[in-house]
Amino acid sequence: MNIQDKVLHNNEIDRVEVEAVNSAQMRQPLYAARKKIFPKRATGTFRRFKWLVMFVTLAIYYLTPWIRWDRGPFAPDQAVLLDIANRRFYFFMIEIWPQEFYYIAGLLVMAGFGLFLVTSVVGRAWCGYTCPQTVWVDLFLVVERAIEGDRNARMKLDSASWSVNKLVKRVSKHAIWLLIGVLTGGAWIFYFADAPTLFDSFVHGDAPEIAYITVAILTITTYVFGGLMREQVCTYMCPWPRIQAAMLDENSLTVTYNDWRGEPRTHGSKKALAAGVVGGDCVDCNACVVVCPMGIDIRQGQQLECITCALCIDACDGVMDKIGKERGLISYATLADYQSNMALATVNNTQAINPKLVHGTDGKLSSAIEHFHIKKMFRPRVLIYTGAFAAVGIGLLVTLLSRDRLELNVLKDRNPQFVKLSDGSIRNGYTIKILNMVPVKREMELSLDGLNDATMVVEPSDQPEGRTLKFSVEPDQASPFKVFVRLPPQVKGSDDELEKFSFVLKDHTLGESDVYNANFDGVERE
Amino acid sequence: MMDDKHIDEVTGVSTTGHEWDGIRELNNPMPRWWVLTFYACIIWALIYSIAYPAWPMLTTTTKGWLGYSSRVDVRTELANAELLKADYRQAIADKPLADIVADENLRTFAISAGGAAFKVNCIQCHGTGAQGSAGYPNLNDDDWLWGGKLDDIHTTLNHGVRYASDADTRVSEMPKFGDILKPEEINHVATFVANLTTPQTDAAAVTAGTEIYAQNCAACHGDDAKGNKELGSPNLGDAVWLYGSSVEQIAAQIRAPKQGAMPAWGARLGDVAIKELTVFVHSLGGGE
Numbered sequence A: 001m002n003i004q005d006k007v008l009h010n011n012e013i014d015r016v017e018v019e020a021v022n023s024a025q026m027r028q029p030l031y032a033a034r035k036k037i038f039p040k041r042a043t044g045t046f047r048r049f050k051w052l053v054m055f056v057t058l059a060i061y062y063l064t065p066w067i068r069w070d071r072g073p074f075a076p077d078q079a080v081l082l083d084i085a086n087r088r089f090y091f092f093m094i095e096i097w098p099q100e101f102y103y104i105a106g107l108l109v110m111a112g113f114g115l116f117l118v119t120s121v122v123g124r125a126w127c128g129y130t131c132p133q134t135v136w137v138d139l140f141l142v143v144e145r146a147i148e149g150d151r152n153a154r155m156k157l158d159s160a161s162w163s164v165n166k167l168v169k170r171v172s173k174h175a176i177w178l179l180i181g182v183l184t185g186g187a188w189i190f191y192f193a194d195a196p197t198l199f200d201s202f203v204h205g206d207a208p209e210i211a212y213i214t215v216a217i218l219t220i221t222t223y224v225f226g227g228l229m230r231e232q233v234c235t236y237m238c239p240w241p242r243i244q245a246a247m248l249d250e251n252s253l254t255v256t257y258n259d260w261r262g263e264p265r266t267h268g269s270k271k272a273l274a275a276g277v278v279g280g281d282c283v284d285c286n287a288c289v290v291v292c293p294m295g296i297d298i299r300q301g302q303q304l305e306c307i308t309c310a311l312c313i314d315a316c317d318g319v320m321d322k323i324g325k326e327r328g329l330i331s332y333a334t335l336a337d338y339q340s341n342m343a344l345a346t347v348n349n350t351q352a353i354n355p356k357l358v359h360g361t362d363g364k365l366s367s368a369i370e371h372f373h374i375k376k377m378f379r380p381r382v383l384i385y386t387g388a389f390a391a392v393g394i395g396l397l398v399t400l401l402s403r404d405r406l407e408l409n410v411l412k413d414r415n416p417q418f419v420k421l422s423d424g425s426i427r428n429g430y431t432i433k434i435l436n437m438v439p440v441k442r443e444m445e446l447s448l449d450g451l452n453d454a455t456m457v458v459e460p461s462d463q464p465e466g467r468t469l470k471f472s473v474e475p476d477q478a479s480p481f482k483v484f485v486r487l488p489p490q491v492k493g494s495d496d497e498l499e500k501f502s503f504v505l506k507d508h509t510l511g512e513s514d515v516y517n518a519n520f521d522g523v524e525r526e
Numbered sequence B: 001m002m003d004d005k006h007i008d009e010v011t012g013v014s015t016t017g018h019e020w021d022g023i024r025e026l027n028n029p030m031p032r033w034w035v036l037t038f039y040a041c042i043i044w045a046l047i048y049s050i051a052y053p054a055w056p057m058l059t060t061t062t063k064g065w066l067g068y069s070s071r072v073d074v075r076t077e078l079a080n081a082e083l084l085k086a087d088y089r090q091a092i093a094d095k096p097l098a099d100i101v102a103d104e105n106l107r108t109f110a111i112s113a114g115g116a117a118f119k120v121n122c123i124q125c126h127g128t129g130a131q132g133s134a135g136y137p138n139l140n141d142d143d144w145l146w147g148g149k150l151d152d153i154h155t156t157l158n159h160g161v162r163y164a165s166d167a168d169t170r171v172s173e174m175p176k177f178g179d180i181l182k183p184e185e186i187n188h189v190a191t192f193v194a195n196l197t198t199p200q201t202d203a204a205a206v207t208a209g210t211e212i213y214a215q216n217c218a219a220c221h222g223d224d225a226k227g228n229k230e231l232g233s234p235n236l237g238d239a240v241w242l243y244g245s246s247v248e249q250i251a252a253q254i255r256a257p258k259q260g261a262m263p264a265w266g267a268r269l270g271d272v273a274i275k276e277l278t279v280f281v282h283s284l285g286g287g288e
Helices: A045-066 A102-122 A125-130 A132-148 A151-159 A164-189 A195-203 A209-229 A231-237 A240-245 A270-274 A311-322 A335-345 A380-402 A495-499 B032-051 B070-094 B097-102 B104-121 B150-159 B183-197 B203-216 B247-255 B266-282
Strands: A006-010 A013-017 A080-083 A088-091 A094-096 A253-257 A330-334 A406-412 A426-436 A442-449 A455-459 A468-473 A477-487 A500-507 A513-519 B015-020 B023-026
Touching: A045 A080, A045 A125, A045 A132, A045 A164, A045 A195, A045 A311, A102 A125, A102 A380, A125 A132, A125 A240, A132 A151, A132 A164, A132 A209, A132 A231, A164 A195, A164 A209, A195 A209, A209 A231, A253 A335, A311 A330, A330 A335, A406 A500, A406 A513, A426 A442, A426 A468, A426 A500, A455 A468, A468 A477, A495 A500, B070 B104, B070 B266, B097 B104, B097 B150, B097 B266, B104 B266, B150 B266, B183 B203, B183 B247
Parallel strands: none
Antiparallel strands: A006 A013, A080 A088, A088 A094, A253 A330, A406 A426, A426 A477, A442 A468, A442 A500, A455 A477, A500 A513, B015 B023
């Protein structure tokens, strides 16, 4: 086995003799041990974009729990808080109670349609840019490169026998990985409790046991998935890629090796070209292979391992710039465009690829080549996904903006269902639950609608019996009250008038109201 | 099944010799992670069975090095729960009933604890909803034989009703008027009493009954028939009837009265539980 890639220099391009670790043509048997992948650092547009995405996503993850949001004295001041103990979810100005959890379900539906939409337009973009596995592996690779060097140095170190130098490098690498794991798990727990308080108690050793357990589990999973397992997580464990593969069609953008302009491969030798050898644009430098974090050779076509991180595009574009060819030998392309260009290069698949058919006499690409155009994105599938995504989103937004922060729940006493009092009147008991879902104390008024002769009283209280009761409801709480409704004897009326009525709750502080339709039992009739 | 080991042509892997209708089982090794997990489980099981109670002996089990017992856990948890209640119990023991009811937290605790005690001791007669039944008073309504104030309920609970072994028990006895009055006199007075709440058609009987009532009944039940809580004599003018409201049922009760009894619970349940029960019964909606 080569300790290092054999580098051949010609035309100022580093040409590496290497076979992809996960080559489609020599796919490994199920029980083979994993071969290590040593991705080389890539530079270019997509790499820069990935740095940006990594920076933004990690910043969101680590910083969100520390954002403060003033909600007054009766609610926590953390902007994003999943308060499981008190059954509240806070998200900036939005507060969600357990019975409103359908908002979360709605968000999940949106996430589903969003995935369909993104996948049908740009393929596995989630995998390549934003998936936590990808982001953290990228972060772990940064650490690995900083300590052990780039691809060649790492390969050399890996095959070297153990020495102090190797030990120091390996120990420090794994130590930093574990530290990142601790920070990852550490950030997670702050979403579930007040971050500054929890941080303080965490470092002093008196945080709840579950906090330490959670951090420990996430430390281990982060370390194992990001540092040790890496691409195996995507290839063997994750169901997402298989689901996404079902959503691609011939108009979805995928990372594609354009063999219609690349083949037959030459080594770019001027001598051979001068001798009349017809060569494509690919100089077989394998730059695309060495940067691949999944260990594949994109020139073998679409493969299940490919997360479309586009680093091979960056690598190839760099080479194309150096040899004075147009960029895009490896590019984001749709299958439809690819096939149309392939037909051009092979005269409708009747002969081998002839680069001359897609190149002009000046060596530039022919104008007959199909390129991706933004207009091709607007196809029925994409529009339907967009529509569904937007419909759910607008629906959620409308209900969220118009929802009441007041709810009246009534539980009728069933044992006994009714009580006959000494004057012959019938009394029914009700447990009234007033949900005040804002962190403000509110003054409310509960009155009876229907059951015209009835009066009610709340226990215990010094409020006089009547058809209206006043309540002071504590902020951000569900407050129960015991209410007895009494109907005097010998009242006349239809069944509906004597059995059905409503509790009407009016809030004078914020002007909200709610109605609960209740039943009255036990009325005697002649 | 045949014992037919050979090398599979497609995969080059030897088979186990098991064959089902031409389908052979490949002898692939278990994945290493699986094997390691399996060994780890065995080691775990050994350590566990030494550390925790595990092996059955003839009359008991091995106790385990850690001496763990789930029963001890339960006992500790129950003791801790009792500790949490101790402050409330002490406050209930120290304070008069009026103060307990005035304190929101203490009242909630007392109702909850009293409700639990009620379900154990009282539902046999008074029903699960305290709704009572014929002969057993409904505790939800506002009609009280011995008074519905906190202290009245407390005394009734503490000493019982017609409970011979308690010297302070509440006692009243309605005579058997079957021995005193003639049958038609009983019918007349029963018609009179029924007429107080439900108009009766037999006006002559009502008139005759009025006289009989004044002579025989008013001493205990009052001239206005409103009863007397000091004596435990029921209000005859209200809509709540312990033994039924028809003329026949009233007459039967005059002729040979049924008189319910209730045990004195104070000695059995202790002061705190009696106070909790008092607050609970008082909260049911009829408390005065």
